[in-house]
Amino acid sequence: MKKLVQRLGWPGTVALIIILVFVLVALLAPWIAPYPLQGAGGPNVAAKLSPPSADYWLGTDHLGRDILSRIVYGTRVSLTNGMLIVAFSLLIGLPIGLAAGYFGGWIDEALMRGTDVFLAFPALLLAVLMAAALGPGFLNSVIAVAVTWWPWYARLARAEVLVLRGQPYVEAAQLSGVSHWRIILRHILPATGRPLTVQAALDVGPALLTAAALSFLGLGVLPPTADWGQMVDAGRKFFPARWWYSAMPGLTIFAIALAFSVLGDALRDRKGGTGRASA
């Protein structure tokens, strides 16, 4: 614990703990939620739109479902959403960046100019276009965001490879006739691992923020599955008279995004890397 505080500072440590708590909540949702059935979508019309009380700590929605339980269940959607976006983006961006950096020349030029096209789009708009074409749904919204996200990993991976390519051990492997793909997979990929893993873990925050924006627009998970962005949107009809409906999930999104952002800041202060823009 003391070592952690030393490395991240107090704000970074608190942020890390908050993120871990969210992960725990997601894993244990059915046991933590006060009303698991409502969290999973079961209606409870008798208590619709009740304000926060001892029975319903954060109030209820227009179907009487406990907002706290919905938020707890929504944690699963949001976190998996964020992680899948990052994973899909790595799956596309990493091979492209590795190949571009390793082979150089026209392969590099072709791959990176293609990447530029994707970067030229305002990210959210491309995601909206993709999501609209694919139709609403969890996996479609993941793909829609990943399409706008992968170019960053391609660039990051390429930059890492450019440094590694000139290393003596890589040259030694090349001279002893090891195949290119084997060098990339066994000798370069593991070395790029650390900076990429850190960046990828931190990107889960901005990724789930973008996913929340999509589901706010009605392009994410379909009801009755609980989702934060969709809850904020659904509560808009009752805002501000029944403020809790939108405010509670909205604050939750803010809290988790803030935790990722503070943690990223704490890590950057130690390493001196650069941030990135997101929608």
Added chain:
Amino acid sequence: MELLRYILRRTFLSAFVLVGVTFLVFVVAQVVPSDPAALYAGPRPTAEQIEKARQELNLDAPLPARFATFAGAMASADFGISYKSRRLIAEDLRAYLPATLELAIFSTGLALLIGIPFGVIAAARQGGWADRLCSFGSIAAVAMPTFFLAMILQLIFAQWLGILPLSGRLSREIAISAPLPMVTGFNLIDALIAGRLEAFGDALTHLILPALTLASYPAGVAMRLTRSAMIEILERRHIVAARALGLSEPRILFGHALPNAMGPALTVIGLSFAYALTGAVLIEIIFAWPGLGRYVSEAILAKDFPVIAAVTMVVTICYVVMNLLIDITQALVDPRVALS
């Protein structure tokens, strides 16, 4: 010479990117949706109607030919007609684009106006409470979901305090009873041209909340960039000399240090403009702002792909051109950029 080569190369790359963007929009809007002809034919079409739509849309032509038609139409700003309203999309855009641009430009100005002074203060008080507060503010601004911030601002300024309008671009009295003549499409400018100060004031108050919402994220970035640039400059010799001469602190900060730290401002203008253009999709729904964002979100619900494609193209062109202009300006201001 290096500068000219850099400018030419950047311009060429931007043109290439625009071709790529057109291709991508074509694929997503014309190839991915299951059956554009069924959408075009309207609700519950008969087989004949679909077949007719298929011919009208030229869907039986080979893909390269269809792409050529599409790219040609985009290049001549012929965006076709909306599946839903059957109106000319280009005409709709003429009304909606200025509304979004007005919002984007105004919010970019706000972002600089908020971000830069706070960045200067944070740098001047490095490590102090003011610095920490500013830093936290900038992190919070990045993490805040835009759509949620919009609702909070509406709650505070429109519902509780009642000092700013909740939504819309003009009050009903002006929009319906005495509409502004559309010259540029920018309400602020049109009101001035018509010499109507009350309409100018009305348009301005309607702009503040949506612009503030869109400005929060770029203001946070502007603050950070200004802060780090200022910290570096405050250690330079001419500042030490100015201190030794006994110049007042504000004069040193704003007169001698800040002009040297203006490089980041350009970056922020580009970023903020881009952010406003995309953020508009979310913000314009919440503030009932009659711009591109609201237009496209209605098109999404109706699966009106020509509209979605047209808006994506127009916004992306604005975005690419803006980035090009900023890169060129940056190279002109600081020729070292062209060499790297």
